[in-house]
Amino acid sequence: SAVISQKPSRDICQRGTSLTIQCQVDSQVTMMFWYRQQPGQSLTLIATANQGSEATYESGFVIDKFPISRPNLTFSTLTVSNMSPEDSSIYLCSVVRGGNEQFFGPGTRLTVL
């Protein structure tokens, strides 16, 4: 299994501001993934983060809006920039262990006013 922590667990932010979400894993992993879960919706992949290289973004997500850092093999951050109410979601990081079993962090619940 994998122990994944996220900070903050929740936040309420004003539109136009930015929030950085941290994801810490208990051991080294090659790839980390960031997902978004909008209210009442399923999970959508935002980007894949490899250590030492630029993150790979999915269609509809851009680096200027969701910059990602991956400074080492156990840590990553996702920033939600210039927020609007439409960014209100749960943001989850995840890692793959033991083949293709994916483990998820507890999520960061973001509300933008």
Place this chain on the structure above:
Amino acid sequence: AQSVTQPDIHITVSEGASLELRCNYSYGATPYLFWYVQSPGQGLQLLLKYFSGDTLVQGIKGFEAEFKRSQSSFNLRKPSVHWSDAAEYFCAVGAYSGNTPLVFGKGTRLSVIA
């Protein structure tokens, strides 16, 4: 394209009744299949997974799922539902090759009535 379809948005069952949640997938490679549960305000918990071998897999909390390649399905079942099973259930598919993100279905919300 890779996709997962959960045709039932919301299901209501009586406590003690049996349950089946449907999942169909479209995947170009050998799929890994998963069912996750998300309780209100909680994170995702893995219920069970299928990689290969026996097509009937057992999971936690008394859940099981059957992989049917000919139907591209991976339906989740439980013989007797408990009130605590009320949650959102997500089916997901990933690549056999590993280190790839999952593609999720839209989820099925399960309500349990007395």
